[in-house]
Amino acid sequence: MEKVALILLSTLILSGCSSYGMQGNPAAVQAGAAIGGVLGAIVGDRAGGYNASQFGALAGTVAGAAVGNAVTTPRQDDGAEEEYDNYAPAYSGLHVTNLRFIDENRNHTIDAEEDSKLVFDVVNDGDTPAYNVTPIIEEVTGMKHILISPAQQIAYMPVGNTIRYTATIRGGRRLKTGEAVFRVYTTESNGAMSRTHEFSLPTQKRKK
DSSP, rough: OOOOOOOOOHHHHHHTGGGGTTOOOOOHHHHHHHHHHHHHHHHHHHHHHHHHHHHHHHHHHHHHHEEEEHHHHHOOOOTOOOOOOOOOOOOOOOOEEEEEEEEESSSSSEETTEEEEEEEEEEEEESEEEEEEEEEEOOSSOSEOOOOOOOOOEEEEEETOEEEEEEEEOOOOOOOSSEEEEEEEEEOTTSSBBEEEEEEEEEOOOOO
């Protein structure tokens, strides 16, 4: 079984970034938080189970967001104040297409203790090559006990290139019945991000 990492609290942390003075590129901050959360969850899980994993994900998310903010915050001249509240992220020439969800029992539901696959194509339809492309998969409702495999970065995508990407999604043992909403997009090293795709999937708790 592939290793999976818990993605928790990233949306909550990112929604509060502005109140903590983070003014960097939102795409870079968001990508840094997502990746930091994954790494924090892995470290926390190894250190002491679910509670440690949850704490590690939170710490990693904060640290990742801080790094993304630090490397992308625009420099300002002394005494100059600029307003970035209306910042619009630069959209890249990449787009995500052909999303497919494949679960083990083919009921198109995320069941507790079931592994499933999310497969999609990343296409570079832009005018320039893309570097350090990171596919981001987020559960945006805060549904607990959904595990998503760590993002695998694509170092280089020339113009016209298509890469098929596969991620693992697992329902945890304590997953509850409900609905999970996922957001999928990509980021690049220059801060550009693709447009997002959102879709929902039902979840099913473990049968006794």
